[in-house]
Amino acid sequence: MTKPxxxxxxxxxxxxxxxxxxxxxxxxxxxxxxxxVTGSLDAPDEPLPATATRELFEETGIVADGERIVLRDWHLSNVYEIYPVWRHRYAPGVTHNTEHVFSVEVPRDIPILLSPREHTAHVWLPYLEAADKCFSSSNAEAVLQLPRVLGR
Structure with missing residues (x-):
């Protein structure tokens, strides 16, 4: 069976x-x-907040419950070129992805449970250092926008 x-x-x-x-x-x-945390929609009609909540849990074990951990939709989208090394995962001819930005504020001592299939390590960094460490420019830009988005 071929993977979709x-x-x-x-x-x-x-x-x-x-x-x-x-x-x-x-x-x-x-x-x-x-x-x-990043991840694609599972189905074309999957709501973006549901995708963000699902990916957050799958990759870190963090549950955005809407009370203690609240998912914030930035209403910001980035379109970027898919790295050639990962284009085989997409339909032939697909070269760009639309990424929708969200955030969650969590306590510093929240347990992080990585999915070993996807990630091997985690680190907490001040936001400027974190932005410098991100391999994706759109991820780095989102991290740099944190103070503005949060009004701090």
Whole structure:
């Protein structure tokens, strides 16, 4: 059975503390590729907040319950070129992805349960250092926008 193509629409979830420390996770199979939570829609009609909530849980074990952990939709989208190394996951001719940005504020001591299939390590960094460590420019830009988006 062939695996279905990925949908070229995804979410980026920046995880941060009240004092703007940012959680970054390192991609399995790509040492040095540090990022926030990312993931594609499972179906064309999957609501973006549902995708963000699902990916957040799958990649970190964090549950956005709407009370203690609240998902914030930035109403910001980025269109970027898909790295050639990952284009085989998409339908032939697909070269760009639309990424929708979200964030969650969490306590610094929240347990992080990585999916070993996707990520091998995590680190908390002040937001400026985190932005420098992100391999994706759209991820770095989102991290740099945290103070403005949060009004701090």
């Amino acid at each position: 193509y990925k949908i070229p629409e995804s979410v980026l979830v920046v995880i941060h503390t009240a004092d703007l420390e940012v959680l970054l996770i390192e991609r399995a199979g790509n040492p040095g590729f540090w990022q926030s």
